[in-house]
Amino acid sequence: MTSRKRAKPETPLILPTLAAFSTPVFDGPNVAENSDERLFIYSVEKALRVLYVFNEADRALSIASIAKRTGFGRSATQRFVYTLEQLRYLRRDPDTRLYSLTPRVLDFALSYLGSDPLVAIALRHMSEARDKCGEAFSLTENDDTENVVVARVPSSRHPISVNSSLGMRFPAFCTAPGRAIMAFQPEEQALDIIDRTDRKPLTEHTITDRKALIALLAQARETGYAIAEQEIIPGAISIAAPLFDVARRVVGAVNTFVPIARWPRKKAEKELVHVVRQTAYDLSRSLGTR
Secondary structure (H helix, E strand, O other): OOOOOOOOOOOEHHHOOOOOHHHOOOOOOOOOOOOOOOOOOOHHHHHHHHHHHHHHOOOOOHHHHHHHHOOOOHHHHHHHHHHHHHHOEEEEEEOOOOOOEEHHHHHHHHHHHHHHHHHHHHHHHHHHHHHHHHHOOOEEEEEEOOOEEEEOOOOOOOOOOOEEEOOEEEEHHHOOOHHHHHHOOOOOHHHHHHHHHOOOOOOOOOOOOOOHHHHHHHHHHHEEEEEEEOOOOOEEEEEEEEEEOOOEEEEEEEEEEEEEEOHHHHHHHHHHHHHHHHHHHHHHOOOOOO
């Protein structure tokens, strides 16, 4: 009898934590450069700044820690935290006296996902794409210099895959969805995103050179898709194609993020690119794009 060799189990590819994609110094919510100070309410911005510090924290925080991260005085921090606790966006552990977010903050995410016309349509098309190749697909949308995962369908064949979660943010300049979106934005807008981004390499393969990035955007415009290989996580390749609304404005990107062990670049370009582009095309048609 001949002995059969057991297949080696797949090695899980786990994305870095959210904090890995954050700037070292917390800036809080982005304020538009053309904000009218006569109408801008700074206390609202400060309250949101308190909530934002928990994005970077992997544990509950004390009043002192929140004050240090926001730059507020202890008294002001205490008032904001107390207010948010009374509104049930924060809760305090009675034993440790540390604060953490409550599930109430998810209300905003649920409202957004329920009102975003892309999400419901995208889930159907991405499920069909997943059934063709067995890999997970995600829908990302642009938020200034970053992209946010707003919908996702898991792999149907592989229990272990590249892990990305709803709400996860990635720098646009070094990701396939980011480049697919930027390639079809007005040129000055795409260049502004590149110039305002801290293009810190996340791996040894991250492309940070401005001219090289501009060339990649031009290539994405020509081919209709973008590829990023091992630029945010070693051993993974990402392929994305842009989505357009009825006015032919780019509104997001469909993306698959897979291990190179399963999908070497040549195989991915030969077999996955077509699935991603077709999914983006069908989804754009569903949105009314001609």
